[in-house]
Amino acid sequence: MSKKEIPTPEIKLFGKWSFEDVKVEDPGLVRYISLKPVFLPHSGGRHEHQRFKKSEVNIVERLVNQLMRPGKNGGKKARAIQIVRNAFEIIHLKTGQNPIQVLVKAIENAAPCEDTTRISYGGIVYHVAVDVSPQRRVDLALRFIADGARKAAWGNIKTIDECLAEEIMLAAQRDSKSYAIQKRDEQERIALASR
Numbered sequence: 001m002s003k004k005e006i007p008t009p010e011i012k013l014f015g016k017w018s019f020e021d022v023k024v025e026d027p028g029l030v031r032y033i034s035l036k037p038v039f040l041p042h043s044g045g046r047h048e049h050q051r052f053k054k055s056e057v058n059i060v061e062r063l064v065n066q067l068m069r070p071g072k073n074g075g076k077k078a079r080a081i082q083i084v085r086n087a088f089e090i091i092h093l094k095t096g097q098n099p100i101q102v103l104v105k106a107i108e109n110a111a112p113c114e115d116t117t118r119i120s121y122g123g124i125v126y127h128v129a130v131d132v133s134p135q136r137r138v139d140l141a142l143r144f145i146a147d148g149a150r151k152a153a154w155g156n157i158k159t160i161d162e163c164l165a166e167e168i169m170l171a172a173q174r175d176s177k178s179y180a181i182q183k184r185d186e187q188e189r190i191a192l193a194s195r
Contacts, residue, residue: 011037013060013100014085017092022101026108028134033059033104041081055135059107060084060100062138066146067164086161091169099168106171110144110180111137114191129191141180145171148179 012018019037024030032055041061047053054062067073067080088099095102116127132140148171149164156163170178176185 011039013038013041014088015039017088017098017100019100022098022104024104024108026111029108029111029138031055032134032138033107035059035100035104041084042077052135055138059103059138062142063103063146066142067149067160069146069150083161083164086159087164087168090162090165094165095169102172103168106145106168106180107138107141109174110141110171110178110184112140112184112187113137114188116191116194127190127194129195141184144180144183148183151179 010018010020019035022035024033024035034056036056036058038058038061041058041064043057043061047057064077064080064084067083068075068077073080073083091097091099091102112132114129115132117130119126119128145164145167148167149160152158152163152167153160158166167178167180171180174181176182
């Protein structure tokens with residue numbers, strides 16, 4: 001007797017968005033943008049207390065975690081997940097693309113390649129341009145996107161869901177109206193000046 005194989009259903013984010021066709025084009029960020037399929041972006045912090053383990057956390061969950069900053073949404077993960085879910089719906093309606101792919105493109109575009117560091121020689125402080133590690137590039141890109149959405153929604157009629165969707169779409173198009181792209185360009189301009 002042969003066993004009948006039961007086809008396992010594909011794991012989709014929120015039961016809608018597939019991770020199958022999502023690709024990371026930036027070769028430096030491939031190892032640091034995790035596209036491990038999940039139904040719900042909530043790992044319960046199992047990556048904590050292990051160095052560099054956050055690069056194995058799904059990229060959507062890392063965006064959700066960035067939205068939980070001190071203040072209105074501090075520690076409210078269910079609310080942050082709902083914000084991301086609504087933002088993804090808006091992105092899909094406006095672009096017709098998979099919102100996970102749009103997010104990955106936005107992170108690639110918003111990730112700065114250069115930064116400055118302080119070096120002191122005998123009491124004199126110099127600012128020197130340095131390359132940014134891929135892990136930090138992803139961290140900064142996520143932070144810039146979340147901050148941009150938060151700043152756009154503050155004192156505005158638009159909800160944070162709409163602001164987040166707009167920020168991700170603008171960053172994916174490398175539009176200079178995006179807060180994340182502005183921050184990246186500013187950081188790289190300062191680094192270029194201090195070479």
